[in-house]
Amino acid sequence: MDTISPVGQGGLFLIQFITGLIIFALMLRFLMRATYTDWRHPIVKFIAKVTNPICAPLNKVVPIRSRWDWSALMTAIIIQSLFVVIIGWLTQREFGALFIFLTSISEIMNQLLDMMFWLIVIQAVLSWISQGYNPNTVIFDQMTQPILEPFRRLLPTVSGLDLSPILAIVAIKLVQIIVVGSIAHSAQSMIG
Numbered sequence: 520m521d522t523i524s525p526v527g528q529g530g531l532f533l534i535q536f537i538t539g540l541i542i543f544a545l546m547l548r549f550l551m552r553a554t555y556t557d558w559r560h561p562i563v564k565f566i567a568k569v570t571n572p573i574c575a576p577l578n579k580v581v582p583i584r585s586r587w588d589w590s591a592l593m594t595a596i597i598i599q600s601l602f603v604v605i606i607g608w609l610t611q612r613e614f615g616a617l618f619i620f621l622t623s624i625s626e627i628m629n630q631l632l633d634m635m636f637w638l639i640v641i642q643a644v645l646s647w648i649s650q651g652y653n654p655n656t657v658i659f660d661q662m663t664q665p666i667l668e669p670f671r672r673l674l675p676t677v678s679g680l681d682l683s684p685i686l687a688i689v690a691i692k693l694v695q696i697i698v699v700g701s702i703a704h705s706a707q708s709m710i711g
Contacts, residue, residue: 523609531609538602544570545595546631550638552588554665560658592627599623614710621706628699636691638662643684 523531548570550556556563570591577590600623607614614622642659649656663684670683670690 527609531606534602534605538598541573541598542595542627542630543634545573545591545598546627546634548574549588549591549595550631550634550662552583552591553586554662555586556658556661560661562658595627596623599626612710618706618709621702621709625699625703625706628702629695632691632695632699635666636688639666639684639687639691646681 544566548566551558551563551566558564558567574588574590574594577593581589581593583590600619603614603619603622606612638659642663645656645659667681667683667687670686671681674682674686676682
């Protein structure tokens, strides 16, 4: 296997950066729809406008039903798979279809869980700083409430302090370590 030239490394960085931005926007779209975020919010409108052309081909096959935007998720998996194929081509390695699929699934799951983690952290910090309604920060509340609700049922507030974000963060990290880590480990064992 040859090493990648500096020009190749620069190209790889650009491809990785662009792919990461697109997948970030698609995962944000998926999460916004899943959490019933207000579609009149400027950030939500922007994400919808940017991702609509990318999701349009799959929307014809898999139309959006209620809260689950499967076309955004499937488009992210396809783009991540293409990125893995490009990595293989640039590094002169051949990856099997199962490796590409498992790697893509683990990356998408990791990014979605990371996004949920950071949304919860940001929302928790904002709840300490910004008291009351703020139109600029309400999006974080809208996106995290459905995620935190099951944890609030398990762990009610203690002396007025909501500890559900801690429980949610622990659960997210455990899923990343155990579930996503197992999928990634399975994929890595294929190229041993």
